[in-house]
Amino acid sequence: MRVTRIHVDASLQAGAELALPEQAAAHVARVLRLRPGDPLVLFNGDGNDYAAELITVAPRDARARVLDRRLNPGESPLRITLAQALARGEKMDWIVQKATELGVAGIVPLVTARSEVKLDESRARKRLEHWQGVAISACEQSGRARVPVIAPVQRLDEWLSALDESAPATRLALMPEGETAARELREIAGAVVLAIGPEGGFDENDSARLREAGFKGLRLGPRVLRTETAGMAAIAALQALYGDF
Numbered sequence: 001m002r003v004t005r006i007h008v009d010a011s012l013q014a015g016a017e018l019a020l021p022e023q024a025a026a027h028v029a030r031v032l033r034l035r036p037g038d039p040l041v042l043f044n045g046d047g048n049d050y051a052a053e054l055i056t057v058a059p060r061d062a063r064a065r066v067l068d069r070r071l072n073p074g075e076s077p078l079r080i081t082l083a084q085a086l087a088r089g090e091k092m093d094w095i096v097q098k099a100t101e102l103g104v105a106g107i108v109p110l111v112t113a114r115s116e117v118k119l120d121e122s123r124a125r126k127r128l129e130h131w132q133g134v135a136i137s138a139c140e141q142s143g144r145a146r147v148p149v150i151a152p153v154q155r156l157d158e159w160l161s162a163l164d165e166s167a168p169a170t171r172l173a174l175m176p177e178g179e180t181a182a183r184e185l186r187e188i189a190g191a192v193v194l195a196i197g198p199e200g201g202f203d204e205n206d207s208a209r210l211r212e213a214g215f216k217g218l219r220l221g222p223r224v225l226r227t228e229t230a231g232m233a234a235i236a237a238l239q240a241l242y243g244d245f
Contacts, residue, residue, distance in 0.1 A: 004032060005041045005049075005140045007147065012042055012050045016066045025062035028054070040064055043145040047072055072145030076103040078243035079191040081169075082231055083108040083159065085198035086117035091228045096131045100138035100148050102235045103243065107131070108151040108159060110195075113203040124153040156206055160213045169193050171215040174230050175207060178217030182237040192238060194218075196231040 006024045020028065028034045034054055042050040042064065049072045052064040082104045084095055092109070099107055109131070111117075119127060131150045139147050169191035195202075195210060202210065211217070220233055239245040 003039050003041050004028065004034070005043065005143065007136045007140055008042050008044055010044060012044050012046075012048075012066050012069070014050075014066055014068050017055060017063060018066075020062045020064060022060055025057075026059050028062050029057050029059045042066065043072065043139070045145070045147045047075065047146050049145050072143070074103075074142070074144045075146055076239060076243040077190065078103075078188075078238060079105040079169075080235055080238060080243075081106040081108065081191070081193045082235065083110055083193060083195040084231055085110045085112045085156075085196060085202075085227060086115050086119070086153065087198065087227050088117055092117075092127075092131065093134050095228050095231060096134045096150065097138045098232050099235060100135045100144070101142045102232065103144070103239060104148050104235060105146075105191075106149045106151065107135070109153045110159060111153060111155045112198055112206050113156075114200045114206075115198045119153055128152055157209060160209055163193070163213065167191065171195075171210075171213065172218040172234075173197075173202065173207070173210040173215040174220065174234055175202065175217040176219060176224070178219035180216055181219055181221075182234070182241055185241075188242050192242075194231065194234055194238070196227060196234070199227050 006020060010018055034057060036054050036057055038054050040052045042052045048069050050069050051067040055063045055065050082099050084107060086092060086109055087095060096107055128150055135148050135150060168189045170188045171193045173195040195215060225233060
């Protein structure tokens, strides 16, 4: 039987009792129809799973008791940061969800020269909160115990200038004319930064900026992939070759 997994923003330790988030409480009570004594798995992003049991169940007030802690084995040895140009509509939600399921460590929403999505400060802040929630839900579903951090929306040039030069990482940018395929990478660090352009790809200036920042051009074969497909295909290929697929 599959045990329900719930993210909580709280410190967890054996013997602790806590109230579940309101939305989770409603799901437990109204959708899953769980009862006191039923098992749960709680996680707070520290990399551990916490076995727990329900104490009380009500639509807006469910409480659980933590029983024990165990290390979650669901994190890839390859730390991938996805730098994704903003996509239209619900595509960005889909990208965040699937990238989380595939094991990325972080996601950076980018504004590039060909980006069609424009967000003011207020909308960008609300979308960031929404995307973080999407990532949390994807962790609950996929069995991960570390939630990818969604960075604030930023321009490509700002992001490149702020990259940590002291942190070793293989830098790759998806480009149709890329000089290397995933299987041809001779050396790859334990971390990868993967940049994906918008519909239409990176323009010449953005491509030049990426190369100046040390990004290699990555190609994924002869077919043109949509922006929401390209990143997922590249992540899956990297996980299969260098991660835990």
